[in-house]
Amino acid sequence: MRISTNSMYAASSTQLGTLQTQLARTQMQLSTNKKLLAPSDDPIASARALEVTQSQSINSQFATNRANARSSLSQEEVVLSGVQSLIQDVQGIAVAAGGGTNAAADRTTYANELQGRLDDLIALANSSDGNGGYVFSGFRSSTPPFVKNGAAVDYNGDQGEVQLQVAGARKLAINDAGSSVFTGIATANGTFATAANPSNTGTGVVSSGSVVNPSALTGRNYSLDFAVTNTGATTYTITDQSAAPPVAMVSGASYLAGQAITVAGQQFDIKGTPGDGDQFTVKPSDRQSLFTTVSKLIDTLRAPATTDKEKATLDKGLQDAIGNLALGLDNVLAVRSSVGSRMKELDSLDSIGSDIDLQYAATLSGLQDLDIVSAISMFSQQTQTLQAAQKTFTSISGLSLFNYIS
Known part of the structure; x- marks a missing residue:
């Protein structure tokens, strides 16, 4: 069989190109530590890797949502802690004001102190959420929830609870409407x-x-x-x-x-x-707000208590106020407990999310990551093969019939 010089050169060039391409691909795999450089390398593994990558991205978004939810609930927890302390202060003042030795001037002093506590309570109820909105406005986050209207305090928010997707099948409320915290509280003994x-x-x-x-x-x-x-x-x-x-x-x-x-x-x-x-x-x-409870207590202390009837009215007013404050405190504690439960659930979901993320990373590693030892061995083999092909091509290309004609 006769092989022309042109065919020999063409075949050698093709083979050298193939070997160089294989070597370059192995070098790219080593530099990226990825065995899949294109979907065509392994279509099934590539499709599976895409699915896992998307699931991993969604899981990361859930983690971000949980961080945002924790931030909102932490802000509410701080405010509720302040409200709890304030109510306990007001309870202490109410008990002190009921002392039998208090004169009218003493009760007026207590009433003035309670007026300051009432203003503080309204300020806490209108606390900012740190994002330009208000903690207790419901869906109407840009509206101040509580506004003084003469002697009354009106609620301008709504009953909405903002829900955030914190896991695949779990939405979590990241706020509580002000109406559930400060208004609609049962009076007297609750029944x-x-x-x-x-x-x-x-x-x-x-x-x-x-x-x-x-x-x-x-x-x-x-x-x-x-x-x-x-x-x-x-x-x-x-x-x-x-x-x-x-x-x-x-x-x-x-x-x-x-x-x-x-x-x-x-x-x-x-x-x-x-x-x-x-x-x-x-x-x-009946039901009334915490603001009404404190306002009525202030009015009770400002009222005269000189006659037996007036003293009886004072005693009853203080008794009702102390009972209503206790119910108000119970309500705040219940909301605060709910906030704590949600924050604990977020901690649990974070732990689960971290485990899932590790599982996704392990799956992706199995689909995409390169076996370094095998790749280095392959690279060495391909290098030697290419060098051998180059040497043989040099030797063959140097052969000519004229070398044998003397």
Whole structure:
């Protein structure tokens, strides 16, 4: 078989080019530590690597979302801590103001101090979230949630809770609406409220009471009407005011100061000396804001307390304020506990997310990373092969028929 010089050169050049390409590819793999330089190298592994890379990116975004959620919840936790401390201060002032030795000037001093605490409470409720918005405005984050309107404090936010995707199947609320923290708090003992008729003439003071039989609760309104007989004996009648017409449940019961009185599973007592015609009411608890509770306490302390009736009103006002503050504090603690639970959940999700990220990295490594030892061995082999091909090509290209003609 005759091989032309042109064919020999063409075949040698092609082979050298192929060897150089293989060597260059191996060198690129070593420099990048990747065995897949193009999808065509291994289409199946490339497709799988793309899926894993996308999943890893989503997992990284969840981690970013959790960091943002933790920042928002931490800001709320700081504010709630301040609110808790403030309420406890107000409770201390209310107890101190109830001391029997306080004069009118002392109560005025306490009232002035409470006015400052009320302003501080409004400021805390309008705390910034650090991003130009407000912590407790709900979805209306750019609107100050609480605004003074005369003696009242109005809520201008909404009930929205911002939800953030913190895991594949988990959304987490990163805020609490101000209405759930500062407003709509049950009064009295949380179930029912006792009160004295403003027109009472005696010195009777009714306690806040408690529930002794939950199954007997009716949610109806009751009244206790007192009468003083010619002999000086004091009796009372209990009437169901929710009935139409009202129905007397107890008539002419003898009154004994401090003795427990039970109505539909609700127990309380009355101390002091009720006057003839005095009335006390028992009805389901209302709801009011923390701001209203503090404002009413201030008004109670500013009111005169010289007569027996005024002193009884002061005692009842302080009793109600202390009870309402306790319920307000319980509500703040419940919200704060919820914030803590969410932050703990974020810690758990961070740990899981880190494990998932490690798993994705290991999978990608198995799909893409180069076996360095094998690649170096291959590189050495390809280098030697190329050098041998180059030498043989040099030798062959130097052969000529003229070298044998003398």
